[in-house]
Amino acid sequence: MQTQTCLHVWAPFDYRYDFHKWLIVHIIINVYVVAHGCGILGIFDVVFYIIVFHLIGHIKVLKYKIKTQFEGDLDDEEVKKRLVNVIKYHAFIIKFFKDVEAAFGINVSGNYLNNLIADSLMLYNLMIIAQDKGTVIIFVVMTTVCITELILMSFILEEVRIQSDDLPELIYFMPWENWSLNNKKMLVLILLRIQPELAFVAAGGLRAGVRPMTSIIKSTFSYYVMLKSSMRE
Known part of the structure; x- marks a missing residue:
């Protein structure tokens, strides 16, 4: 029986029909190269997810400040100081969010494009090689990993x-009724600044999230069903 490896490499001996030689090549070369390749490809996504979770944490901190810092009897000067603090923190979040968009926008768009093309091709290969159970398992795992990564990122x-959706509501329900006119004006400005939602816009104007993920998955399975129907005919 002929053995298989993830990568076909040249060796001074024939390892395709010798299990012991195949084991040496597979462990020393294939596992090492594939593991490092996956690590290099995945490190960008891992760093991106860490930064996005960090951003989500900042948004939650801002919401906590809005909920808790304006309770009790506060004079106008103290209210103004805390409103300025909210404005600065929100400005920091917006700048941070824009920096993340600029840094990872191409990566996110590339991931969506890769899933749109690669998932369809892998399902097509599954349809072609349906008789080879060993290869089918490999493609099933690859397809599952790609779609899972798409779902996770989205x-x-x-x-x-x-x-960030409920930030305007939190601002509006602050106890502003007894504030001074200047503080009320400042609150209106904060409310105007905080209205736009924080929707990640990747390279090419792609609005990342659940909606494009759903479209890609629908398109992938639509292509698969169409090709399968055409092959039967």
Whole structure:
């Protein structure tokens, strides 16, 4: 029986029909190269997810400040100071969010494009090689990993928008009725600044989140069904 490896490499001996030689090549070369390749490809996504979770944490901190810092009897000067603090913190979050968009926008768009093309091709290969069970398992794992990565990235980016959605409501329900006119004007300005939602816009104007993920998955399975139907005919 002929053995298989993830990568076909040249060796001074034939390892395809010798299990012991195949084991040496597979462990020393294939596992090492594939593990490092996956690590290099995945490190950008891991760093991106860490930064996005950090951003979500900042949004939650801002919401906590809005909820708790204006309770009790505060004079106008103290209210003004805390409103300025909210403005500065929100400005920091917006700048941070824009920096993340600029740094990872191409990576996010590339991931969506890769899933749109690669998932369809892998399902097509599954349809072609349906008789070879060993290869089918490999493609099933690859397809599952790619789609899972797409879903994970989309839900993480959608969480940023969800967390920022209720910020205007929190601002509006602050106890502003007894504030001075200047503080009320400042509150209106904060409310205007905080209205736009934090939706991640990747390179090319792609609005990342659950909606493009759903479209990609629908398109992938639509292509698969169409190709399968055409091959039967």
